[in-house]
Every structure is written in C-alpha cells, then in structure tokens.
Amino acid sequence: MVEHRETYSTAQPQTKRGTERCLAFLDAATTLFLQKGYDAVSLDDIVQYAGGSKASLYKFFGSKEGLFTAICDYRRDIFLQELYKNFNCQSNDIRKFLTVILTNFYNHITEEENINFLRLMLERAKHDTQLAAYLYEQGPEHIVKDLARKLHWATKNGQLVCDHPLNSAKMFLGCLWHYEWQALMGLPITKNLKEIEDYIQYTVDFFLKAHQYQ
Structure with a gap:
C-alpha cells in the first residue's frame, strides 16, 4: 500500500x-463517485458518508475538483506499485522485468473497479482540459518514460539494441490496448490464464528479438 497518504492533501494533517480523516474522505469520495457518478455526488454527501466536517474537507483538498485530483494521484501511485510487483528492482533480468510489467498491467486493467475508475477519469477529462493534461502526464506518459529509462539502461549495458527507447516503450505497452478497450466497452475478457501467459510470453520474445537481446 501507498505510505504517507497525507501527502495527497493540500494541507498536511498534523495528527x-x-x-485518518483525510484517507476517509478519499475512500468515501471514490466509493460514491463510482456508485453515482461525479456530478451526482456533493461534498455534503461525502462528508455524511465519511464523517468529519466540510471545513476539514475544504482544508485538505480545497474543492471537489481538488479531492478528485487527489484520488487520481493516490490510485496512480498504487498502480505504479502494483506494476512492479513480483520484480526485484535490483535485478538485471530484462526478460523477467518485461514479463512482470505486462502481467501486472493486464491484471490491473481487467479489475472491474480499476476500469470503472478509468471510465470516470475519461469522463471528467472531457470537461477539463487542464485535468486531462495532468492525468496523462502523471499516468500513461509517466509509465512510458519509466519503461524507456529501463530500456535505455539495458542498451547501455549491452543487453539490447534500442535506439529509440521512448518509441519502443510505447509500442511494447500498446500490445495490451485491445484488452483495455474490451474492458472499457464492457465486453467479456478472456480469463484463460494459459492463453494470457502465452500471449505475454510471445510479445516479450518478439520484442526482445527485435531489439537484439543478448
């Protein structure tokens, strides 16, 4: 789990x-937004659900929009932790790294709550271009750049030949786009673990071969 959750608020709680109250607001707002939609939920609803006072909510997040952004930041950090789960960051095994990334990414986008929140984010982004830019920069762009750094490192250490790490990172992560779209549109996604494992392994093997894996 993410530590120091108070950093997601505008004013850090002193006790x-x-x-705990700050976290309660995050959890309550997430639940209500997913159940009813962003526009249908008021700050009074959130305070009634979470307890506390509206003054505290304003103090921590400034506004309903600030609260939603804090939730996005919080869920993003959880996702980044999940993305590297089951991989030793000190390891130099690039094959293992790529396999873990895709496996964890697939698991994330096929979780119902995660895909429902992604739908909510996309809906909010339509109405707020500044929020859209922020969410993209802190989400997809951040993940792509992080993978690109790993590919650049592997190239410097003679494991790969990757002249354009950023482009390669985009291409690699894009191999799951069809699963993500299926989930977003509410279509059934295969739960056949062998099929998924084979697809991920094929993708990793193909990617490494294209980058002259040593």
Whole structure:
C-alpha cells in the first residue's frame, strides 16, 4: 500500500486522526463517485458518508475538483506499485522485468473497479482540459518514460539494441490496448490464464528479438 497518504492533501494533517480523516474522505469520495457518478455526488454527501466536517474537507483538498485530483494521484501511485510487483528492482533480468510489467498491467486493467475508475477519469477529462493534461502526464506518459529509462539502461549495458527507447516503450505497452478497450466497452475478457501467459510470453520474445537481446 501507498505510505504517507497525507501527502495527497493540500494541507498536511498534523495528527494521526487528521491523517485518518483525510484517507476517509478519499475512500468515501471514490466509493460514491463510482456508485453515482461525479456530478451526482456533493461534498455534503461525502462528508455524511465519511464523517468529519466540510471545513476539514475544504482544508485538505480545497474543492471537489481538488479531492478528485487527489484520488487520481493516490490510485496512480498504487498502480505504479502494483506494476512492479513480483520484480526485484535490483535485478538485471530484462526478460523477467518485461514479463512482470505486462502481467501486472493486464491484471490491473481487467479489475472491474480499476476500469470503472478509468471510465470516470475519461469522463471528467472531457470537461477539463487542464485535468486531462495532468492525468496523462502523471499516468500513461509517466509509465512510458519509466519503461524507456529501463530500456535505455539495458542498451547501455549491452543487453539490447534500442535506439529509440521512448518509441519502443510505447509500442511494447500498446500490445495490451485491445484488452483495455474490451474492458472499457464492457465486453467479456478472456480469463484463460494459459492463453494470457502465452500471449505475454510471445510479445516479450518478439520484442526482445527485435531489439537484439543478448
């Protein structure tokens, strides 16, 4: 789990109780937004669900929009932790790294709550171009750049020949786009683990061969 959750608020809580209240607002707002939609939920609804006061909510997040952005930041950081789960960051095994990335990415986008929140983010982004730019920069762009750095490192260490790490990172992560679209449109996604494992392994093998894996 993400530590120091109080950093997602505008004003850092000074007590343990304040930290717990801040987290309660995040959790309550997430639940209500997913159940009813962003526009149908008021700050009064969130306070009634979470407890506390509207003054505290304003203090921590400034506004309903600020609260939603804080939720996005919080869920993004959880996702980044999940993305590297089951991989030792000190390891130099690029094949293992790529396999873990795709496996965890697939698991994330096929979780119902995650895909529902992604739909909510896309809906909000339509109405706020500044929010859209922020979410893209802190989400997809951040992940692509992080993978590109890993590919650049592997190239410097003679494991790969990757002249354009950023383009390669985009191409690699794009191999799951059809699963993500299926999930976004509410279509059934295969739960056959052998089929998924074979597809991921094929993708990794093909990618490494194209980059002259040593």
